[in-house]
Amino acid sequence: MAARNLTASMLAEIAKSTVRPAILYEGEFVSPGSPSEVPAFLRLWTGIGDLSWDGKTWTGGGNLLGITPIEETRQLQARGFTAQLSGMPSSLISTALSGIRQGRAGTLWLAFFDSSGTIIADPYQLQRGKLDVSVIEDTGDKCSIAVQYESRLIDLERPRARYYTKQDQELDYPGDLGFDFVPKLQDANIQWG
Secondary structure (H helix, E strand, O other): OOOOOOOHHHHHHHHOOOOOEEEEEEEEEEOOOOOOOOEEEEEEEOOOOEEEEOOEEEEEOHHHEEEOOOOOOOOOOOOOEEEEEEEEEHHHHHHHHHHOOOOOEEEEEEEEEOOOOOEOOOOEEEEEEEEEEEEEEEOOOEEEEEEEEEOHHHHHHOOOOOOOOHHHHHHHOOOOOHHHHHHHHHOOOOOOO
16 A cells, blocks of 8 residues: 555554554445435444544444455556445345435545554545445345445546537537537538638
């Protein structure tokens, strides 16, 4: 991992012989039954118990919270991540299904703790993405929900369908008359010199 955006205290902690890392996950969902789709946040971390950071409370997911490996490349590529919560009671499936919306934000941070168990200032943001798809596996009494996020770079792979027409020009510049004359130019006979 590159040393970019790491505080001096985080760099010092990484250099120690014993480190205490944790992953923090924040996912934006929709409050169930909310007519205006008010955002609701699920904040989990890979430890046990509640954790306070950034003025928010993070619930310990322990080994029930799984994160796919984070990939970085030198090429300009969209790399997403998946957050998976396993061992959930089946009664929470309807809540999860009603709250998942495509395009909502999800963020991962890498945090470190000092020897007293205090979180070191400014955890490193590993990845941020928009919710793409969710996969729910239900075995009857327990289920797992995997939420897949895509990087903003995925927009580079989407085709941009723009045309040199009056209607397309009106989208950006209402009232522009430049493309009114294009059909006449196609059949125009222009004498040079």
